[in-house]
Amino acid sequence: MHNHGINRREFGSLATAGLAGGLSCFMATDGRSESPAGSIIEEPSRRTPVVAEVDVVVAGGGPAGFVAAIAAARMGMRTLLFERYGFLGGGLTAGGVLNIRPFHVAPGKVLMDGIPLEYVRRLEKLGATRFIPGDYIPVQQDREVSKFVIQEMVLEAGVELLLHSYLVGAMRDKDQVTTVLVENKSGRRAIRGKVFVDCTGDADLAWHAGAPWVKGDAEGNLQPMTLAFAMSHVDRPPDEATTPQDKKAIRGTYTSGGFVPMIAPDEVYANAMHIHADCTDARDLTRAEIEGRREVMRLFDVLRQRAPGYKNARLRYTATQIGARESRRIVGDYTLRAEDVFGLADFDDAVCRGHHPVDVHGKPGQPGVVYKHLEPGTSYAIPARCLLPQGVDNLLAAGRCISADREALGSSRVTGTCMALGQAAGTIAALAAKRSCPARDVPFEETKKALAAHVGARDHVT
Ligand SMILES: Cc1cc2nc3c(=O)[nH]c(=O)nc-3n(C[C@H](O)[C@H](O)[C@H](O)COP(=O)(O)OP(=O)(O)OC[C@H]3O[C@@H](n4cnc5c(N)ncnc54)[C@H](O)[C@@H]3O)c2cc1C
Incomplete structure (x- = not known):
């Protein structure tokens, strides 16, 4: 069982690195510790080109x-x-x-x-x-x-x-x-x-x-994330992603929305998983990407093995980044x-x-x-x-x-x-x-x- 890393509603907080004359440089924090040891380093001040x-x-x-x-x-x-x-x-x-x-x-x-x-x-x-x-x-x-x-x-x-x-x-x-x-x-x-x-x-x-x-x-709680993906070489009806036979074969194998026919007649888009994670936490986001990619491959395999229309399907793309709702x-x-x-x-x-x-x-x-x-x-x-x-x-x-x-x-x-x-x-x-x-x-x-x-x-x- 994963620790979803989300255990309470969070509100914005900020730490101000005091500068003279009311000018402030904010160090953004969100109350979550990414550093289990609690250690912090001080960066040298720097000159930044505008x-x-x-x-x-x-x-x-x-x-x-x-x-x-x-x-x-x-x-x-x-x-x-x-x-x-x-x-x-x-x-x-x-x-x-x-x-x-x-x-x-x-x-x-x-x-x-x-x-x-x-x-x-x-x-x-x-x-x-x-x-x-x-x-x-x-x-x-x-x-x-x-x-x-x-x-x-x-x-x-x-x-x-x-x-x-x-x-x-x-x-x-x-x-x-x-x-x-x-x-x-x-x-x-x-x-x-x-x-x-x-x-x-x-x-x-x-x-x-x-x-x-x-x-x-x-x-x-946050709404779950989804790694969207698309497949080509699908034998599907003109305006449907699946035949009734395909649908029956994959019932119960995925969560979330499902499958959508794309512009090309052999392509199908999938929004078919829920990954519970917080995309503003780098470690959580990393876990979500890993789990999302594994889930894409599992679903793709299920489709090719069980759904007749998908037996020759190819993975066309996965989203550049897992999507946050x-x-x-x-x-x-x-x-x-x-x-x-x-x-x-x-x-x-x-x-x-x-x-x-x-x-x-x-x-x-x-x-x-x-x-x-x-x-x-x-x-x-x-x-x-x-x-x-x-x-x-x-x-x-x-x-x-x-x-x-x-x-x-x-x-x-x-x-x-x-x-x-x-x-x-x-x-x-x-x-x-x-x-x-x-x-x-x-x-x-x-x-x-x-x-x-x-x-x-x-x-x-x-
Ligand atoms: C799986 C899924 C399915 C969805 N399906 C639909 C659908 O069918 N129809 C629909 O209309 N909506 C859908 N949505 C919702 C929709 O995609 C998003 O809510 C919408 O794109 C939000 O638009 P936005 O401009 O606020 O943010 P985004 O689309 O997220 O754009 C933010 C931009 O900012 C950039 N950015 C972020 N952080 C930084 C940074 N620190 N520095 C520089 N650049 C940064 C990003 O790269 C991105 O280009 C879906 C969402 C998900 C997750």
């Missing part, structure tokens, strides 16, 4: 981050986006996720608009989608083509891009983040900005900057609640809308998935306040790490909603940089107008 000074800095190039960076750059702000991998897309590419949810709330009723819709249309033109916008179904995307389309959209918007760059620290002057520190092949580098947007999924930037965060439920969430000016999702809440400062079911995967020993659906045609709003971490003036969060309770996150964490949140965060960040004011002081009327301008942009896509 490689960019921009208006808006976006950390992480997933669905939230790439859209946030495009939104800010299109508003005329000098914007830098950095990402730890050599390509953009996050869950959509590195995570191997196929289906962008939710694009629609009912047939023909589009929920996502602006830059996210533009991205899907560009994929469509390259034959890299399975379902077209307009249907009440998710839009399936080809992750390899997505890597290209996202990169081109970001560069066309004029975003400065820094790949292979891992966030390792943040510096603050009172309520302002002043600098982020990244490490890459060039060494340790500093990036200075007026406004920062945390799109790391795990609130890494908020954590490094000493902003408040929470993780897990009262018992410390839940980790740190910021504590914002407002926390989106399950009641808001089910009550189809509206807010005076609504910046986007969600429709995905509340989808909270099981605790250890409970493999099931809790799905609580919203009625077709309905949606709930997410207010700008969920993107604003308390106590910091020039930091926003978008995507999976916004301020939400666990059930609300079970709905808002999907890629379509994350893109819409990124569009809102990039827009507010650009307005705050332009006005040199705290992000929470940007008049909502201005945000609304700027968001409407992004939506209008889709008509110019050729």
Whole structure:
């Protein structure tokens, strides 16, 4: 039996290495000891080159981050986006996720608009989608083509891009983040900005900057992780991943979602395991990757041995990294609640809308998935306040790490909603940089107008 390493809900804490004049360099800690002996070393102080000074800095190039960076750059702000991998897309590419949810709330009723819709249309033109916008179904995307389309959209918007760059620290002057520190092949580098947007999924930037965060439920439970994988050379029906015979043969051999037909007629995607681990703990994450890969090979073997359609199947890819459904969430000016999702809440400062079911995967020993659906045609709003971490003036969060309770996150964490949140965060960040004011002081009327301008942009896509 594994020690899952998760035994209590954790709240953000920080240790301040005192510097003169209110300037602080935060040493991020999360209350978990990675050093069983409790030993600490003191690093020598160092001089770090500043490689960019921009208006808006976006950390992480997933669905939230790439859209946030495009939104800010299109508003005329000098914007830098950095990402730890050599390509953009996050869950959509590195995570191997196929289906962008939710694009629609009912047939023909589009929920996502602006830059996210533009991205899907560009994929469509390259034959890299399975379902077209307009249907009440998710839009399936080809992750390899997505890597290209996202990169081109970001560069066309004029975003400065820094790949292979891992966030390792943040510096603050009172309520302002002043600098982020990244490490890459060039060494340790500093990036200075007026406004920062945390799109790391795990609130890494908020954590490094000493902003408040929470993780897990009262018992410390987190939703399980999954290493997604895909297979080719599968003999399957046109719109199904398995025949009834295949289904019967593999019943009871996997946990979680299951198998999904991909764009190519012989390919199948699998989201079929639950690994209980905390992705913000390096040792736990290592164990999760090891267990995930073993589980992929076990499942692949089961499929080939038992399911007739899979007897010649080949393993096409595994995700670049095991996927997390839940980790740190910021504590914002407002926390989106399950009641808001089910009550189809509206807010005076609504910046986007969600429709995905509340989808909270099981605790250890409970493999099931809790799905609580919203009625077709309905949606709930997410207010700008969920993107604003308390106590910091020039930091926003978008995507999976916004301020939400666990059930609300079970709905808002999907890629379509994350893109819409990124569009809102990039827009507010650009307005705050332009006005040199705290992000929470940007008049909502201005945000609304700027968001409407992004939506209008889709008509110019050729
Ligand atoms: C198994 C699984 C299946 C899923 N299925 C679906 C689905 O069918 N449909 C759907 O819509 N959603 C699905 N999701 C949810 C969805 O993939 C994520 O919630 C979503 O991608 C979150 O978007 P994000 O932009 O907040 O974060 P991410 O997609 O995680 O992007 C974060 C980006 O930041 C980068 N980054 C992180 N930390 C650092 C750092 N320290 N320094 C530099 N860069 C960093 C990452 O490399 C990444 O590119 C699934 C999730 C999982 C785990």
